[in-house]
Amino acid sequence: MEKKDIIARLKLLSDELGREIETTGSVVDLELRLREAEDEFAAINGDDGVHSEGGVSSQAAASMIHQTDLSSRERIKVKPLTCLHLKVFNPRGNLISKCVPPGEMVEIASGDFDHKKMIKGG
Known part of the structure; x- marks a missing residue:
């Protein structure tokens, strides 16, 4: 191609x-x-x-894409401090594996939060 x-x-x-x-x-x-x-x-x-x-x-x-029924309180918005490979929610509410650059706001499952590598809410 x-x-x-x-x-x-x-x-x-x-x-x-x-x-x-x-x-x-x-x-x-x-x-x-x-x-x-x-x-x-x-x-x-x-x-x-x-x-x-x-x-x-x-x-x-x-297997990187997972249907999920997590409620909004189990999701948090974060900004990585460095480039990280994370499982993030896409607009359809599915979890996808994504390489997220520093400073890009993404939504993740609250259990995946790491205070050493990202900040909550921006």
Whole structure:
């Protein structure tokens, strides 16, 4: 897949997932982001995890998305102090695994809070 095609697909998935996906970097970086975004989209929509290039998503990637019924009091908003890989709630209320840069506000399960690595509420 050419770089422009990967970027176009990432932009479509960005709209579908309701979040911005970075579209800069090498072809290898973009292919990795595309695979992750397709796995996330497939897991949210109950697809079988087949990628556009014909590969099949791994069981581990599919398990990153979890339906949840946590009440809002069990969720907290945090800002990481450093770049962290966290399980965050997406706009649909599902937990997804995401690399969160420092200072970006995200919502996590209260049990995942680490006062050494993040601050509550911003």
